Amino acid sequence: MTRSTWVRAGVLLAAMAMAGCGGAKVGESSSGGGSGDCGDFNIAINPWVGYEANAAVLAYVAETELGCTVTKKDLKEEVAWQGFGTGEVDAVVENWGHDDLRKKYIDEQKTAVSAGSTGVEGQIGWYVPPWLAEKYPDITDWNNLNKYADMFRTSESGAQGQLLDGDPSFVTNDEALVKNLNLNYKVVYGGSETALIQAFRQAEANKTPVIGYFYSPQWLFAEIELVKVDLPKYTAGCDADPEKIACDYPDYDLDKIVSKKFADAxxxxxxxVKNFQWTNDDQNEVAKSIAEDKLSPEAAAKKWVDANKDKIQAWLPKS
Structure with missing residues (x-):
């Protein structure tokens, strides 16, 4: 090969590298399905569909636009954070506060860093179905919950009212709240987001009582306008001691957490991941496609990406 041929080949390879990893326009990437310079990308999948929506879209864009080899790992929240230090997890793509995990893995072990906001605003609380709030308007004031406790008794809660929670790994202060507000209730874990959705749907359809933990963003609110119970107002520091919490949950700016090694590279x-931001409505649209419309996460992501290429363009690495 002549010198001029080597030069032309070098220029061509450099151009290809730049196109593969920087500033490509949506739909123009020549790499995909694991080829290219992006390498491996390990995303934790925490057990709620809003998180799955974030991960689905990020994985789809990483594969189709950047040529990453994406591996999704179904992990509870704290287990996912443990993976930062072992190299098993690169990113947690929706974090609900977790000051305890931040202290342990960001401040002390220094294996993780924040990659900024997702743009999604989160809220946790206690909710009742619309029919119940309409029939008993004062039930949405926590001060009145004890007079309705018998209505919520179940075989699992015994002589107390049942406060239905989801997965035990979710962010929850409910056991402390019940104790510190002197409520005649027992926290019963349904085990999953799906169990919560089913309970609220059945309660509204059959006009049966239920009170439970829930959160937004959540696509179910477009179907059932669950009514939030007013707990004592949240003030800064009121949740500093987990055992003494007697206030409502704060509003959450949901962020992304990544391994320090991943960020440093x-x-x-x-x-x-750093550039990724969207809205509550964006997330709910993809989450509904997965949970209610029964699309695969990949198909749900493709549907949303195809309709929002301008947003995707803003997330792609710049050359």
């Missing part, structure tokens, strides 16, 4: 997948 600064590769295309990290840049994508």
């Amino acid at each position: 600064g590769g295309p997948a990290y840049q994508l």
